[in-house]
Structure formats: C-alpha cells, structure tokens
Amino acid sequence: MTERAKIRRAIAALRAQRAILREQLEEINENLRRVPNPSRARRELLAARVAIREALRLNAIAIRLLRSVL
Numbered sequence: 001m002t003e004r005a006k007i008r009r010a011i012a013a014l015r016a017q018r019a020i021l022r023e024q025l026e027e028i029n030e031n032l033r034r035v036p037n038p039s040r041a042r043r044e045l046l047a048a049r050v051a052i053r054e055a056l057r058l059n060a061i062a063i064r065l066l067r068s069v070l
Helices: 003-034 040-069
Strands: none
Touching: 003 040
C-alpha cells in the first residue's frame, strides 16, 4: 500500500470518527435539556461535552495536516 493510500485511509477513518463524535455531542445536548440544573449528572454531561468538543477540534487539525501531506 502506498503512502498516499495510507493517508487517504487515515483521513477516511478520521471522518468516520468525526461523524460519531458529532452524534455523541448531539445526544449530550439533548440530555442536557432533560437533566436538572444543579446535579452531578449535569456536571458529567458538561465535562463529556467539553471532551468531545476538544476531540472534534483535534480531529479537524489531524485531517487538515494529513490533507496538506497529500
């Protein structure tokens, strides 16, 4: 397998990961609407949302870097 093909596969995997992360973020946002404000569950959901947003940011950087190599 050539390097270009490996990079394309990596980009495809990152795009799939991005779609999954977006779905999870959407679910968290829906759950935040249902959970009472001062609660442990809400704090955990907010922490998960922060982590997913950071993962999405890093994912976008990785895709951008891999595209620049192609």
